[in-house]
Amino acid sequence: SWRGNESYRGKFMGLTQSGTTFTGSGVTVSTGLDHIVELGVNAVQLLPIFDFGYVDEIQVALNPNYPNVFNWGYMPMHFNTLEGSYATNPFDGRVRIQEFKQVIMALHERDIRVIMDVVYNHSGESETSNFHKIVPGYYHRLTPTGGFSNGSGTGNEMASERSMMRKFMIDSLEFWATEYNLSGFRFDLMELHDVETMNQIRAMLDDIDPTIIVYGEPWMGGTSPLPNNVRAGKQNLYQMEGIGAFNDVTRDAIKGSVFIANERGWVQGNTSQYTVQAIKYGILGGVSHPSLTQVNEWHLDPNKTINYVTAHDNNTLYDKLRLTGISISNTVPLQIQSNAIILTSQGVSFLHAGVEMMRSKPLPNGGFDHNSYESPDSVNQLRWDRKAQYNNVFEYYKALIEIRKTYQSHFSINDADEIRDRVHFLETSDALQAIAYRIDGLENQPEIIVMHASRPQGGIASVELTAGKSYKMLTYVDDFNLDGIETVSGTLFVPNNTSVILVEEMGAYVSIKESEVRIA
Secondary structure (H helix, E strand, O other): OEEOOHHHOOOHHHHHOOOOEEEEOOEEEEOHHHHHHHHOOOEEEEOOOEEEOOOOHHHHHHOOOOOOOOOOOOOEEEEEEEOHHHOOOOOOHHHHHHHHHHHHHHHHOOOOEEEEEEOOOOOOOOOOOHHHHHOOOOOEOEOOOOOEOOOOOOOOOEOOOOHHHHHHHHHHHHHHHHHOOOOEEEEOOHHHOEHHHHHHHHHHHHHHOOOOEEEEOOOOOOOOOOOHHHEOOHHHHHHOOOOEEEOHHHHHHHHOOOOOOOOOOHHHOOOOHHHHHHHHHHHOOOOOOOOOOOOOOOOOOHHHEEEOOOOOOOOOHHHHHHHOOOOHHHHHHHHHHHHHHHHOOOOEEOOOOOHHHOOOOEOOOOOEOOOOOOOOHHHHOOOHHHHHHOHHHHHHHHHHHHHHHHOHHHHOOOOHHHHHHHEEEEOEOOOOOEEEEEEOOOOOOOOEEEEEEOOOHHHEEEEEOOOOOEEEEOEEOOEEOOOOOEEEEOEEEEEOOEEEEEEEOOOOOOOOOHHHOOOO
């Protein structure tokens, strides 16, 4: 049973409700806003909330049985207007504005920042778009024969390098940042934009609030006439200070390629020197390091590295594990370990909504939906019964986030040189099936050792701990305790698909003034 305001379901206002719960599997769990707060995240990225095509907001309001009520929102119509289907009343423009501002306030009051997914790389329509009507052929890139270039894969691409399109993007982002007090922007298909435009956007946002985060997809959805040397993609990320990009290298190494449904990754036992290197790349926050010899290092700055396993695109993590032959009963440890790697890595950690409760996108006739951009609620919904069923997974994710926040000075190092100085990989009993590393503490701070074991021979991997030191074990198999499960020293043994976090036990230090010392 679910407790909440039904009229707010699927609307902006649904994100403002507190006190909502779901009861099932013998437990009552928080839902919605309270769930996000309980999880402990510090930012929420919303899929596009500007006015987009393919959902008739008037029909949604007038007809309760209107079938086409969901879309991810990646076909922009009016870039500076809020989507009306998310408002309780789309007939009055003030309502959608006021309700979205209530969302911002509800999250900000709980110290959660709001990031907007922006789609300036293409327009929802091509020849009939407002841009093409204003100046035909100017705002879009065209092919040599005069057609619309389709680098987005959705029919066209915008020409960000042209002065008035660049100005439109900058003015639009300034409006969203100031009018709605947004804390970040995620750029769809960022490689379709040019470096100069992205740098001017960063400079403009710095003037408003330098803590506004900017990151995007460092790829495109087709081919583009935009020259390689100005594309805001992987090869030119080094030219864009303060702009991050998703790390697909570590993503695919952890659980297999997003393009090959049944391909296994490291957590499923498909280990190689490259997958180990690719995971180490994420652990290091995308910076260059002597231990990396097979990975092209292109982030170079932990603040630019968005580490993740899954997002709204492609299969959910649970579905990917099932498609690679993992049984339902065995998905839990792999679901935990996949993001235990992310949450103990340098850089920015990114979680797909629902991954903490084994989110699945099942198709009605079997199989899983990997491209649910206009699929119904039965596919895209966040199912709170799965939180009740897999509450142990939720609690584990919650603990991992709390550990990351508690030891922020270890897991969120901002400087590449400091990462190279403080993060050291350790030799394990199985070099391909177990990854271990030590993070040195700063003055009067503990040393932390992290070990991830995939599927080592014999089911157990080991690593030698620093001689003479003992450690609190915070995580082990399906157990976790921020105060420590037990104390370990000497040799650490770790079973299959287990990630262990150890924190050095430190004695008490007392500062005594010389004048207070008494010698008998």
